[in-house]
Amino acid sequence: MSDRHRLSLGPIATPDRLLLGPGPSNAHPTVLQALSRTPIGHLDPLYVALMGEVQELLRYVWQTDNRLTLPMSGTGSAAMEATLANMVEPGDAVLVAVKGYFGLRLQDMAGRYRADVHTIQKPWGEAFSLEEIEAGLKQYRPKILAMVHAETSTGVCQPMQGIGDLCRQYDCLLLLDTVTSLGAVPLYLDEWKVDLAYSCSQKGLSCPPGLGPFSMGLRAEEKLANRQSKVPNWYLDVSLLNQYWGSDRVYHHTAPVNMNFGMREALRLIAEEGLENVWARHRSNAERLWTGLERLGLEPHVPLELRLPTLTTVRIPDGVDGKAFSLHLLNKHGIEVGGGLGALAGKVWRIGLMGYNSRAENVDLLLNLLEEELPAFKPASPAVAAVAA
Numbered sequence: 001m002s003d004r005h006r007l008s009l010g011p012i013a014t015p016d017r018l019l020l021g022p023g024p025s026n027a028h029p030t031v032l033q034a035l036s037r038t039p040i041g042h043l044d045p046l047y048v049a050l051m052g053e054v055q056e057l058l059r060y061v062w063q064t065d066n067r068l069t070l071p072m073s074g075t076g077s078a079a080m081e082a083t084l085a086n087m088v089e090p091g092d093a094v095l096v097a098v099k100g101y102f103g104l105r106l107q108d109m110a111g112r113y114r115a116d117v118h119t120i121q122k123p124w125g126e127a128f129s130l131e132e133i134e135a136g137l138k139q140y141r142p143k144i145l146a147m148v149h150a151e152t153s154t155g156v157c158q159p160m161q162g163i164g165d166l167c168r169q170y171d172c173l174l175l176l177d178t179v180t181s182l183g184a185v186p187l188y189l190d191e192w193k194v195d196l197a198y199s200c201s202q203k204g205l206s207c208p209p210g211l212g213p214f215s216m217g218l219r220a221e222e223k224l225a226n227r228q229s230k231v232p233n234w235y236l237d238v239s240l241l242n243q244y245w246g247s248d249r250v251y252h253h254t255a256p257v258n259m260n261f262g263m264r265e266a267l268r269l270i271a272e273e274g275l276e277n278v279w280a281r282h283r284s285n286a287e288r289l290w291t292g293l294e295r296l297g298l299e300p301h302v303p304l305e306l307r308l309p310t311l312t313t314v315r316i317p318d319g320v321d322g323k324a325f326s327l328h329l330l331n332k333h334g335i336e337v338g339g340g341l342g343a344l345a346g347k348v349w350r351i352g353l354m355g356y357n358s359r360a361e362n363v364d365l366l367l368n369l370l371e372e373e374l375p376a377f378k379p380a381s382p383a384v385a386a387v388a389a
C-alpha cells in the first residue's frame with residue numbers, strides 16, 4: 001500500500017461561469033436537477049420508456065421521421081465518427097466541403113476509415129454555392145458528401161436549399177454536421193433530404209457535454225445493410241446499437257442513464273417552448289448582439305446573410321491583445337468567450353449564444369463589458385497620448 005498518489009482534497013467547488021464561447025454553454029437548471037437523480041437500470045422498463053421519449057423528441061427537433069435516431073454515448077465527435085464509421089467502406093469516394101475547422105475534422109476521420117477522400121474548399125468565413133457543390137459532385141462522383149451546417153470555427157451558416165436534391169441526382173448520400181444548429185437554428189432534415197446527421201448535447205440543447213445525437217435515413221440504412229465488411233468500430237456500430245435502442249433491448253454498453261435523463265429534460269423544455277419560438281429567440285438575441293457590436297464599432301467577420309445566430313465571430317480591433325481581454329473577462333467577470341481557430345487564430349473572438357444562454361440579459365451584460373472595459377486594452381492613439389503628456 002502506497003499513499004504516493006493520495007491527494008487530500010476538499011469537496012469540488014467550481015465557480016458558476018457564464019459560457020458565451022463556442023461550447024459548452026450553460027446547462028439549463030432543470031437539466032442539472034435531472035442529472036442529479038438516482039440512476040435507474042439501463043434495461044428498467046421506466047428507462048426504456050424514457051429512451052423512446054428521447055428518440056421521439058430528437059425527431060421533433062431535427063424535423064425528421066428517421067427510425068434510426070438516437071443519442072450516441074459520447075460527445076458530438078463520437079456521433080460524427082459514428083456517421084463515417086457506419087457508412088464508409090474502404091475505397092469509397094467521400095467528398096468533404098471544407099470551409100472551417102470542423103470540415104477538416106470530417107476529412108481526417110473519413111481518411112481514418114480508409115475512404116478515398118476529396119475536398120472542395122472555401123475561405124474561412126464563406127459558404128458554398130450550389131454551383132460549387134455540383135462541380136465537386138460532378139468531378140469526384142462521391143458516395144458521400146459531408147459538410148457542416150453551422151461552422152462553429154467561422155460563424156457561417158451554410159444555406160442548404162437544393163443540396164439534397166443535387167446529392168440524389170448524383171446518387172450520393174448527404175452527411176450533415178448540425179452540432180451548432182440543432183435546437184437553435186432552423187433545421188429540416190427530411191425536407192433538406194439529409195441522409196445522415198449528428199449533433200451534441202452541450203450547445204443548442206442546454207445539457208452538459210456527453211451525448212451525441214445521431215440520425216440516419218433510409219438511403220443510408222440501405223448502404224449499411226449492403227456493407228461487404230463489418231463496421232470497423234464496435235462501440236459506434238449502429239446495427240448493434242439498434243438492437244438496444246430498437247424493440248429487442250439487447251445489452252450493448254451500459255447507457256449513460258443520467259446523461260439521458262438530462263437530454264430528456266432538455267428536449268422536453270424545447271418542445272414546451274416550441275421549436276419555432278426557440279429558433280426565433282436565438283435569432284432575435286443574435287440580432288441584439290450584432291446591433292450592439294455595430295454601435296461599438298466592432299466588426300463581425302461574416303456577412304449578415306450567412307451569419308450564424310448561435311455563434312458570432314467578431315474581429316479583434318487592431319492593436320488589441322484578444323487573448324488578454326478574454327482572460328480578463330474570465331478572471332474578473334466569470335464570462336467565457338472563445339478565441340479563433342486555424343486561419344482565424346488571433347484574429348477573432350467567438351461569441352456563443354446557445355440554448356439556455358440565448359437571452360437578452362446575457363447579450364446586454366457582454367455588450368456593457370465591451371463598452372466599458374475594452375478601451376483599456378486598446379493602444380493609446382497618438383492624439384490621446386499627446387493630451388496625456
Ligand SMILES: *Cc1c(COP(=O)(O)O)cnc(C)c1O
Nearest residue numbers: 075076077102150152179180200
Ligand atoms: C463542437 C463541434 C463538434 C464537436 O463536438 P464535441 O462535442 O466537441 O465532440 C463538431 N462539429 C461542430 C461544428 C462543432 O461545433
